[in-house]
Amino acid sequence: MPxxxxxxxxxxxxKTYEVPVENGxxxxxxxxxxxxxxxxxxxxxxxxxxxxxxxxxxAITFIDGDKGILxxxxxxxxxxxxxxxxxxxxxxxxxxELPTPKELDNFVHLVTHHTYVHENVKSFMDGFRYDAHPxxxxxxxxxxxxxxxxxxxxxKDEQSRRIQITRxxxxxxxxxxxxxxxxxxxxxIYPDNDLSYVANFLAxxxxxxxxxxxVHPVLERALDVLFILHADHxxxxxxxxxxxxxxxxxxxxxxxxxxxxxxxxxxxxxANEAVLRMLREIGHISKVPDFIKSVKSGEGEKKLMGFGxxxxxxxxxxxxxxxxxxxxxxxxxxxxxxxxxxxxxERIALQDDYFVKRKLYxxxxxxxxxxxxxxxxxxxxxxxxxxxxxxxxWCAQWEExxxxxEQKIARPRQIYTGQKRRDYVxxxxxxxx
Ligand code: SDX
Numbered sequence: 001m002p003x004x005x006x007x008x009x010x011x012x013x014x015k016t017y018e019v020p021v022e023n024g025x026x027x028x029x030x031x032x033x034x035x036x037x038x039x040x041x042x043x044x045x046x047x048x049x050x051x052x053x054x055x056x057x058x059a060i061t062f063i064d065g066d067k068g069i070l071x072x073x074x075x076x077x078x079x080x081x082x083x084x085x086x087x088x089x090x091x092x093x094x095x096x097e098l099p100t101p102k103e104l105d106n107f108v109h110l111v112t113h114h115t116y117v118h119e120n121v122k123s124f125m126d127g128f129r130y131d132a133h134p135x136x137x138x139x140x141x142x143x144x145x146x147x148x149x150x151x152x153x154x155x156k157d158e159q160s161r162r163i164q165i166t167r168x169x170x171x172x173x174x175x176x177x178x179x180x181x182x183x184x185x186x187x188x189i190y191p192d193n194d195l196s197y198v199a200n201f202l203a204x205x206x207x208x209x210x211x212x213x214x215v216h217p218v219l220e221r222a223l224d225v226l227f228i229l230h231a232d233h234x235x236x237x238x239x240x241x242x243x244x245x246x247x248x249x250x251x252x253x254x255x256x257x258x259x260x261x262x263x264x265x266x267x268x269x270x271a272n273e274a275v276l277r278m279l280r281e282i283g284h285i286s287k288v289p290d291f292i293k294s295v296k297s298g299e300g301e302k303k304l305m306g307f308g309x310x311x312x313x314x315x316x317x318x319x320x321x322x323x324x325x326x327x328x329x330x331x332x333x334x335x336x337x338x339x340x341x342x343x344x345x346e347r348i349a350l351q352d353d354y355f356v357k358r359k360l361y362x363x364x365x366x367x368x369x370x371x372x373x374x375x376x377x378x379x380x381x382x383x384x385x386x387x388x389x390x391x392x393x394w395c396a397q398w399e400e401x402x403x404x405x406e407q408k409i410a411r412p413r414q415i416y417t418g419q420k421r422r423d424y425v426x427x428x429x430x431x432x433x
């Protein structure tokens with residue numbers, strides 16, 4: 001009967017060790033017993049960027065990168081995008097089960113009645129330059145929220161955790177809308193409790209000179225679906241940042257701020273903004289072959305933004321849904337002229353060996369920006385439109401980390417490659433370099 005163990009022979013000593021295999025993994029700490037001498041620290045695992053390292057057990061989101069599968073709490077993303085709403089998915093991610101009608105009503109009511117921010121937030125935001133990127137405004141303002149809710153540091157208290165999570169989900173659209181209005185030089189629009197989560201966000205962004213703002217139902221539903229698609233994605237860079245910072249037992253606002261910072265990067269959530277700038281740089285469909293050639297030649301480390309993924313080695317299932325949403329949006333807004341360019345870029349890339357060999361397919365960011373632009377958002381807002389829905393994923397993962405008895409403060413080891421021990425050199429003894 002095969003045993004769930006690994007037998008390791010250390011050829012340096014001839015000793016063998018038996019290490020248990022659990023969930024397809026070995027505990028890297030089990031390698032510490034492998035030594036060449038009693039005072040040896042023992043073996044470590046070395047895995048820069050965590051290419052092959054699980055840092056947690058999680059029951060929230062499942063991804064199969066080869067099959068292009070994404071499930072939230074076991075529900076396929078395609079079904080949730082078709083049948084659910086963002087706040088229902090938020091409830092699912094946080095609580096593990098779909099809500100009953102009453103549970104959903106209560107959750108929506110709770111979120112709706114926490115959308116306001118303290119009036120001091122406005123004066124805080126007014127301190128930013130007129131052209132401040134809304135992602136930096138968002139991150140700074142969310143960080144500041146921890147000063148408004150000092151009780152948030154009691155992370156072991158379930159009631160405190162849940163009210164802070166509700167505040168984060170509820171206030172993210174308000175702060176995002178305020179950061180957009182600041183960028184546009186427009187007055188802030190306060191939340192309207194009579195509107196849905198998405199309609200309220202669009203009204204706070206778009207309302208100018210009228211007492212109310214009528215949101216087109218197709219655009220409202222399209223953004224709701226996009227929010228569902230962006231809600232969580234297991235241990236991506238920003239979620240890992242939230243878990244890592246949260247492991248010091250800091251409040252969730254400070255932990256989520258770390259996630260916003262990571263998401264801002266062009267290799268992560270900032271890719272949707274980078275895709276649009278790339279398409280504008282290409283400019284015309286006739287320029288696509290030359291651009292593809294420049295990417296393949298590694299010229300200026302140019303990448304095909306919106307392509308590739310650490311986990312998906314097949315089409316990102318979210319990108320498939322986004323393409324359908326794009327058609328519905330463009331029926332209302334008119335086609336984004338860059339769509340033709342994006343489709344041609346995808347067509348050529350998917351038949352080019354460079355991309356096929358590296359299993360580079362369109363990811364969630366490739367088409368989303370085209371929709372946001374068609375909805376009238378500036379490119380700077382695209383990563384903000386990613387951060388709003390990802391807030392519930394960050395919060396669900398943060399709370400799972402807080403409640404995981406195996407977790408403790410994250411503190412990795414290193415391989416030291418610096419100078420050997422040496423003595424201080426007096427100033428008059430130092431040779432010019
Ligand atoms: C998101 O992790 C998540 O789940 C993230 C996310 C989420 O929901 O949270 O899904 C959201 O961040 C999606 C990804 C958005 N980023 C981009 O679209 C930026 C462009 N993509 C690349 O930077 C890249 O594909 C990454 C960052 C997404 C993944 O990088 P990896 O896994 O570290 O892959 P790699 O850089 O090691 O690339 C492997 C090879 C390299 O070539 P070789 O060294 O083998 O010659 O593929 C090449 C890379 O140069 N490559 C690309 C490429 N992506 C990888 N070449 C051209 N264009 C690209 N986009």
